[in-house]
Amino acid sequence: MSLKSIIIFLSLTCLFIGCTNPKQGINQAENNCPSSPGSPPKFKVKNEGDFFEKLKTLNIEVSKNIITFQTQDYDFVFCNSDNTFITKRGTYQPEEKPAKNYEEAIEELNNPSYKIINWQDKTYQYRVILDPNPFPDFEVESEKVILELITPEAEKPQKHILYTLEQVKKQQAGIQLGVPEVTASVINNNQFYWSVSSEQGEGNGGIATIVNYDPQENSINLIQPSQIAQQQINDLKISNNTDTTFWLATQISGEGNPYLPGMGLISYNTKSKSLKSYHARNSKLVGMIPYKLTIEEDKIWVATGNGICQIKWQEIDQENSWKCWEFKLQAEIPSGGLEVYQSLLSSTSSTTINTDENNKIIEVLWWSPQDYEADKGRYEVVYNTPFSVTLDDKGAMNWKEIYDKEYKVHSWEAMVYWPGKDWLWNGNRFIRPFDGVSLNYFGGGPGGISSWKNPEKQRPExxxxxxxxxxxxxxxxxxxxxxxxxxxxDSLLDPYLTIVPTEKLTNIKPNPLKKFPKD
Structure with a gap:
């Protein structure tokens, strides 16, 4: 049989029985992307804090051609082959078991466990503690935060003062020392780096600190930029180009509010000591609070409580260097339709959303209990025909009227203090990410556009x-x-979780808050 005949025979055989392209098979194997689950994972809400706890990335795993962002309940798997995400049930396994009860929690505060970092087949142990330690009887006031470091050859720890109560008061970061924590550990160019943050709220505070340890010289250097002293550092990554740059994921917190927006993503040039802040009001960052970072060659990934961004870090100031995806909750509209209420506590529905071929899915924005003594609540959902409300008891003021004449409005805050101050102007409307909602555990729960029409109720209207x-x-x-x-x-919907690309907006308009006098 001639070569031409063989080729024709093989082609006809493939046509009828199907053949696999060897090169295609290799590419599929290299892609290493998991298959999408048959149905998106459900999102069960027991309390409003679930929107933070379940969407907060706790770990990022990088393997060949895929990146997995792990929350306590979900995995968001990015496939490099087609630049898409798959949402799956979570596989996250915490390194440390959480305390089972109050006694275990106090014991851990009294005697924190050492963490380890390995370098050149040697193990270093470290922890940060209050000195003197106020736990468990709270009879003494702490005066210093100390890093304890046990080197491989040593039996006892070195002790290094990171900051004192006097320094914290001078920085106006608190009136007493909060419990410190090492939030990230990095080895870069044979140097160790630890980010240290402090508990905040009820007068507690600390100074955001990066500790640099040189294991060859056995020396410690503290990096404490004054601009970020009052921030909490959630994560630290380091990039090396002409200069070395620290990338910090930051936020703040307060009494009853564990998740509050801060400076967002920070880049800090260690040579020039210059600092830039990228947050949802001055950049394309898709959420208010970044939790975890990872660097993949020329890209930095930022996981927030509202989504995930991929940024070319060397060109971060160029808008087209950003690609972002946002979390969305969706649910099927029941066949009987949905009665829509104008407010959380309203007793009479205002309209009905019916289902048809083009209207089967609804976006779920939030869940709130109608009172704190029963499980019954309602979902806030997108409704394209707007309702209107006038709050006669709430207007706008400049920030100095709320605080004092010396108050300086932060760039991550609204231009003026008003009921929608936690919403962001996106060029068309004011929007509010998941992680832009203040939980306000000690003040009646999350609020927004609301009023206390019925003071006897547990929740505002x-x-x-x-x-x-x-x-x-x-x-x-x-x-x-x-x-x-x-x-x-809430009994009528069964929300599921997705992650979708952010939409590019057109017909951008100026922020209407600019018309309101700020001074």
């Missing part, structure tokens, strides 16, 4: 917590907005 807003009128005494959301009974 909440109109919108995450619904998009159009600002109609704003004065010092009142606020009038349209909000693109409504409330439905």
């Amino acid at each position: 909440i109109y919108a917590i995450r619904g998009d807003l159009d600002l109609i009128n704003l004065t010092k005494n009142s606020t009038n907005v349209k909000y693109y959301s409504g409330w439905v009974e």
Whole structure:
């Protein structure tokens, strides 16, 4: 048989029985991407804190051609082959078991466990503690935060003072020392780096610190930029180009509010000591609070409580260097439709959302209990025909009226203090990410566009917590907005979690808050 005949025969055989391209098979194997689950994972809500705890990335795993962002319940798997995410049930395994009870928690505070870092087949142990240690009887006041380091040849730890109570007071970062924690550990160019953050709230505070340890010289260097002294560092990564740059994921917290926006993603040039902050109000960062970072060649990945961004870190100031995906909750509209209420506590529905061929899925924004003594609550959902509300008891003020004449408005805060201050102007409407909602555990729960019409109720009359807003009128005494959301009974929906690319906006308009006097 001639070569031409053989080729024709093989081609016809492949046509009828199917053949696998050897090169294609190799590519599929190299892609290493998992298959998408048959149905998206459900998102069960027991309390409003679940929106933070379940969407907060705790670990990032990088393997060949895939990156996995792990939360306590979910894995978001990015496939390099097609630049898409797959959402799966979580595989995260914590390194340390959480305390089972109060006694175990106090014992860990009294005698924190050492963590380890390995370098050149040697093990180093480290921890940060309060000195003197106030636990468990709280009879002494701590005066210093100390790093204890046990080198491979040593039996006893070295002790290094990171900062003192006097320094914290001078930085106006607190009136007493909060419990410190090492939040990240990095080895870069044979140097160790640890980020240290402190508990915040109820007067507790500390100074954001990066500890540099040289194991060859057995020397410690402290890096404490004054601009970030009052921030909490969630994660630290280091890039090396012409200069060395620290990348920090930051936030702040307060009494009853463990998750509050801060400076966002920070780049700190160690040579020039210059610092830049990238947050949701001045960049394309998809959320308010970054938790975990990873660097993959020329890209830095930032996982927030509202989504994930991939950024070319050497060109971070160029808008087209950002690609972001955001978390979305969705649910099927029941065949009987959904009665929509204008507010969380409203007793009478305002309209009904019905299902048809083009309208089967609804976006779920939030869940809130109607009171704290029963499990019953409502979901806030997207509703494209806006409701309107006027808050006659809430208007706008400049920040100095709220605090004092010396207050300096931070770049991550709204231009003025108003009921929608936690919403972001995206060029078309005011939007609020998941991680832009203050939990406010000790103040009546998360709020937003709301008012206390019924003081005897446990919750205010909440109109919108995450619904998009159009600002109609704003004065010092009142606020009038349209909000693109409504409330439905929680028993009627079964939300599932997805992650989708952020949409590119057109017809960008100026922020209407610019019209309100700020001084």
